[in-house]
Structures are given as C-alpha cells and as structure tokens.
Amino acid sequence: MRQSLRLARSRASREDSDMTSPLPIPSLDDLRAARTRIAGHAAVTPLLHSPALDAAVGGTVLLKAEVLQHTGSFKLRGALNRMLQLSAADRSRGVVAYSSGNHAQAVAYSARLLGMPAVIVMPKDAPAIKIERTRGFGAEVVLYDRYTEDREAIGGAIAAERGATVVPPFEDPAVVAGQGTLALEALEQAAQRGHQVDQLLVCCGGGGLTAGWALAAEGVSPRTRVHPVEPVHFDDMARSLEQGHRVKNEPGHQSICDAIVTPTPGAFTFGICQPRVGAGLRVSDEQVLAAIAFAVRELKLVVEPGGAAALAAALSGQLPTAGRTTMVVVTGGNIDPGILARAVGVDGAA
Amino acid sequence: MRQSLRLARSRASREDSDMTSPLPIPSLDDLRAARTRIAGHAAVTPLLHSPALDAAVGGTVLLKAEVLQHTGSFKLRGALNRMLQLSAADRSRGVVAYSSGNHAQAVAYSARLLGMPAVIVMPKDAPAIKIERTRGFGAEVVLYDRYTEDREAIGGAIAAERGATVVPPFEDPAVVAGQGTLALEALEQAAQRGHQVDQLLVCCGGGGLTAGWALAAEGVSPRTRVHPVEPVHFDDMARSLEQGHRVKNEPGHQSICDAIVTPTPGAFTFGICQPRVGAGLRVSDEQVLAAIAFAVRELKLVVEPGGAAALAAALSGQLPTAGRTTMVVVTGGNIDPGILARAVGVDGAA
Numbered sequence: 001m002r003q004s005l006r007l008a009r010s011r012a013s014r015e016d017s018d019m020t021s022p023l024p025i026p027s028l029d030d031l032r033a034a035r036t037r038i039a040g041h042a043a044v045t046p047l048l049h050s051p052a053l054d055a056a057v058g059g060t061v062l063l064k065a066e067v068l069q070h071t072g073s074f075k076l077r078g079a080l081n082r083m084l085q086l087s088a089a090d091r092s093r094g095v096v097a098y099s100s101g102n103h104a105q106a107v108a109y110s111a112r113l114l115g116m117p118a119v120i121v122m123p124k125d126a127p128a129i130k131i132e133r134t135r136g137f138g139a140e141v142v143l144y145d146r147y148t149e150d151r152e153a154i155g156g157a158i159a160a161e162r163g164a165t166v167v168p169p170f171e172d173p174a175v176v177a178g179q180g181t182l183a184l185e186a187l188e189q190a191a192q193r194g195h196q197v198d199q200l201l202v203c204c205g206g207g208g209l210t211a212g213w214a215l216a217a218e219g220v221s222p223r224t225r226v227h228p229v230e231p232v233h234f235d236d237m238a239r240s241l242e243q244g245h246r247v248k249n250e251p252g253h254q255s256i257c258d259a260i261v262t263p264t265p266g267a268f269t270f271g272i273c274q275p276r277v278g279a280g281l282r283v284s285d286e287q288v289l290a291a292i293a294f295a296v297r298e299l300k301l302v303v304e305p306g307g308a309a310a311l312a313a314a315l316s317g318q319l320p321t322a323g324r325t326t327m328v329v330v331t332g333g334n335i336d337p338g339i340l341a342r343a344v345g346v347d348g349a350a
Numbered sequence: 351m352r353q354s355l356r357l358a359r360s361r362a363s364r365e366d367s368d369m370t371s372p373l374p375i376p377s378l379d380d381l382r383a384a385r386t387r388i389a390g391h392a393a394v395t396p397l398l399h400s401p402a403l404d405a406a407v408g409g410t411v412l413l414k415a416e417v418l419q420h421t422g423s424f425k426l427r428g429a430l431n432r433m434l435q436l437s438a439a440d441r442s443r444g445v446v447a448y449s450s451g452n453h454a455q456a457v458a459y460s461a462r463l464l465g466m467p468a469v470i471v472m473p474k475d476a477p478a479i480k481i482e483r484t485r486g487f488g489a490e491v492v493l494y495d496r497y498t499e500d501r502e503a504i505g506g507a508i509a510a511e512r513g514a515t516v517v518p519p520f521e522d523p524a525v526v527a528g529q530g531t532l533a534l535e536a537l538e539q540a541a542q543r544g545h546q547v548d549q550l551l552v553c554c555g556g557g558g559l560t561a562g563w564a565l566a567a568e569g570v571s572p573r574t575r576v577h578p579v580e581p582v583h584f585d586d587m588a589r590s591l592e593q594g595h596r597v598k599n600e601p602g603h604q605s606i607c608d609a610i611v612t613p614t615p616g617a618f619t620f621g622i623c624q625p626r627v628g629a630g631l632r633v634s635d636e637q638v639l640a641a642i643a644f645a646v647r648e649l650k651l652v653v654e655p656g657g658a659a660a661l662a663a664a665l666s667g668q669l670p671t672a673g674r675t676t677m678v679v680v681t682g683g684n685i686d687p688g689i690l691a692r693a694v695g696v697d698g699a700a
Contacts, residue, residue: 046396051420067650070401129647296690297479300417300652300683333650337694340646346691 026177028219034081034177047189052298059321064186067333075106081178091116093163098151101130103169108139170208171266180212198324201310204228205260207269214276225278229313231255238280259306283312292343307332376527378569384431384527397539402648409671414536417683425456431528441466443513448501451480453519458489520558521616530562548674551660554578555610557619564626575628579663581605588630609656633662642693657682
C-alpha cells in the first residue's frame, strides 16, 4: 500500500498534463480522523473577531489565527497527520522533506516530537529565520541552489540512501487531510458562535490547505465559497482554475510572499480544488505589506507575507463583504525581522 | 451613592498617606457581575500554550493573550464595566479620562460603543500611536505637559464644566472589578484544560489589574500566588509591598514601559494588593525588549513594552518555574513601530 502510494506520487510529480492524480481524495471521515490523530500535538488555534477588522473590511470577518499554531504555521497539521501514520520501522529510518520554510519547520518539529531523524532540503536563499528555526528543531538541513539544483532529486537521493520517508508539502492525501483539520476546526468554532460562513479567503501556494478547505467546506458547510489568494505573477492556481487545467507562472518575477510562490498547483491538489473552489484572488506586495501592518497595529498578530495574502485580499476590497460573513485565515507568522520593520514603516539602517 | 463615591474618590486622590482607601473592595460576586455585564462587548481572549515558551521558561506556562482584546489592552474591561453602569443622564454628559494611552483608548472605544462623548487628557509625549488611536475612536484629546501641568486638575475642570463623569484608570471599584474579569476568565480557561495555576505574573502600573487578580485568585484559586512585575526604578508596588506602606519612585529615571510607569500604587489598589499578593519582580528595558522579540519570533504576538514585563520576568528566570504551572499575562500590544523594530534587531534609519 505504501509502495503503491509512493509509485503514484512519483508518477504525479513527473506529469505536467492535467491527468487526474491517481492519489485517493481524502473523505470527510479522513479529515475527522486526522483531527483526532493530531489532537494534543497541534494547537487548537483561536478564531478571532475584531471590530477594527470588521470596520476596515465592511462586513463580519472571522479571523482564524493559525499563526498561533506551534512552529508558527498551519503546516504542522499536515506533517503531523502524515508522520503519525508511519510504522515504527519507518520512524526509525526518519523523514526527508524539501521546503522553503514552514513545511520544513513543521516536519522538523514533528520529527523531534516523535523521536525520529529528519533531513530538510532547503533553498540557500530561504529566509534566515526559517533555516535557523528548522535547525533549532534538531533537523539536519541540506541547502541547495534553487536556480541550478533540483530539490526533489536531492531529497529523493537522500531518502533512497537512508530508506527514509519523503513527507511532501502538499501532494499527499494525509497532508491534505491534515491541513483540512484547520478548516473543520474553524468552521466548528464559527458555528459554535452562531455564524454561517459565506466565504473563505485562504493563502494558496501548492494548494494543500486550499484543497483541505475545499473538502471540509463541501462536507460540513456547503454554503461556504472557498477563494484561494495568491501574489500577482504567482497566480498559478487562479489561472489554472480559470482555464480549467494546470498552468505555470511566467519566470522572471519576484514576490515577498516566499511561503506561497509555487510554479504551478499540484496535480493532486488542483484535482481536488478545481470542482470545489471559487475564483482565485491576487494581491500585490504593497497590499501584503499593508496587511502585515494592519495585523500589527489592529490585531496584534505577527503575520508573514505569504500568511497575510488572504487578509490583504479582504482589506483590498476585491470581494463583496457587506452583509456577509467572511472568514480569513492568517496561515503563517515566520516573518523576516527586516520585512516586519519595513511593513510598519521603519527602514532598517544598512 | 454616586455622589458619595465621587467624594470618596477625590479624597483618595488627595491623600498621600497610607490610610486605607474608603472605596468598597469588590466582592467575587462583583467580579462575576462585571463579567456578565461586559460579555459581548469585550472579547474573551485566548489562553495560549506554547512548547517554545515552556522550553524557554523551564516549566508549564499558560499565556493569557490579552493583547488580542479590543483596543489592544485589558483596559477595556475596567472602562466598560464602569461606563455600562452610568445612567442615561450621565451617559449624555459624557466621560473624561486621563491616561498615557491604553486606558485612553479603552474609554474612547467604550464611549463610541455606548454613544457618549469622551474627552481624554493625554501627555504630549505619549506614544504617537496611542494618541492617534484614541482620536481614531472619536474622542476629543486634550494634550498636557506632564512635567509642568497636573492632569487630574485638567480632567477635573473639564468634568466639572460639562457635568461629565471621570473614569479613573484604577482607583475605582468598578474598574478593578472589570480588570478582575480577565483573571476569572483566565483561571476558568486553565481549569477547563485541567491546569491548577501555581503562580501568576502580571504587569503592574497603578495596580488595578493586579488588584483584580488578587481578588479573583482569592475567590476561585487560592493556591495561585500573584506576582506583580514592574520596570526597574519604577518598582513602587514591589517596594510598597516590601515596606508595608505606599512609597514613591525616585525621579530622574526612564523606562520604555510607558504603560506602567506610575509614581506610586493607588491607595485603593494597594489596599487590596497588600494582604493578597506575593513579592513584586523587576525587569530591565533590555529584558523587556528581549521578551518583545521572543513574542514576535516564537508566539507571533505583538506586545508593547509595558505589556511584556511579566513575560520578561518569566523568561529572565527570576521565579522558580520547574514543576510548576505559571500563568503569564501579556496585557497590551499598542507598541510604537520604532520600538518593535528595535526589539527585533532592526535599527530605524534617521
């Protein structure tokens, strides 16, 4: 079974076509089982309500403060759900992950928690704070040049050599089910306070969290329209949804949203999202910086650029919000201090 | 009744002796009534648990994230509890408050919420963000020079002229009962998760929140030892507790903890604290900056200097924490952007 999943995964990563991924789509029961599995290891993060945010957006906004998750991002949920299902033998051989930062920290943290070795393949130019934190959780970090080297090849070679398990950042049913626990939790918190959620804005990179949201909303809150939010020029999910098949981003652009600048949606995650989510939204670096500043000033939350995209979309008025209940997820808070200072209007001296 | 309270209050503010304040000490029922009264207006703020904080402190730490309160500080609780008890006639004549910042915002916010005019007397050198935010809530701000003018006299004259009600920052039973709702809420949240709180660290300025904690702990969690935390050189509460009577701070010192640099404890609040709280702790500006940086990096919370004093004390290892459950309150998040940048290691240019 694990063998066939591995085969399927390597097939999926090789294909560039729109072939439906052969990985099994998690059921609502899979999401619920994931929630039970990670309970006690991952935090239940608060769903916040801010009159200042309501006023700024012009409607009722519920803010899922996932920056308060252990390791500082939602990625812990998927990593934990995947790694808690490893056999004792697999655990002893450890895990390998490639990630620019938040998934790296999540896998490193989970490995330490579960007593297994972890190797993380990270780009040399990842934010220093993310590399430091990943090492801080006890993982072995292997740096690569993202312009000349192939992280999947590096990770695959390490995994093959050690018999370690690769924990993919999104192209994996257990990872998607784990991210979906955020959605189940948030929708339950909203319902407990008497809110029906009309629309949901979520930051989107490879599409793992968006897929988790799509499945959770379909299962327990069909009225909730899920909108992925991406940086301009990195709107591969939005354009893929518009065109009905996976497209890639044009090279040559930059974004401060390091956590969500993926070249193209995953085949597996896009297959889940395509029939289930609404239009994708785009935000500029300036809108993201303004959202980070708003989070500091009004919400007292530290949000990283890639984690602030959904908040930026809500604040920029792209979606009708009057008379509606809009949920916004702030997904990660591992921000570079220089970017934080820049967002709040302080220029760093040399 | 209101008349006699006013008389009592003006008497209390005139005295410099250690005479017990004639204001009535709130009962546990008063705190519970306050909680019911402000419910729906003030947020229930989350009690967070962070493995990173546990590791840094060396014990189990529960973090009451009151920075997530509306207006960004606990002051809303006391202001609301006081102002919700005003008659319709009193409401129409409005309120007056003097405050360097967080109480100002709380009174301004509450006044707008309850549809009453508010005048706030603030020092000219209060952090710009606090003056802006107070105006942003619709209050009229009167600035004064804290070295040459008497804010109580200015506030009193405005109140007398308009027939407005003064909402004191701490020397008031309704304000103390309101701050005590934070304690009741946090102790209940801890109990729901199976924690008994051995010790509590809370930032202390005039002593209103510390008094509220003292009363709540006495009522529902007698095992919890309450420790006020102050900046070095502004340790009037700690020294007053040590000496058994109210003492003043020496002039000529500075602190970045603007929210809690009071000259001496209130007569009323000290009367409550003296028989009920443990030793006071002191923190330096450097320890406070380190705590702010820790909050950004590990907790993803924005905490202002005066709101980070208790966290700084916990992180600086002044209190035995191993094998104990320690609760820490981060009380406010209205930080100057320059101080935030400095805390995370970015020096502002010019």
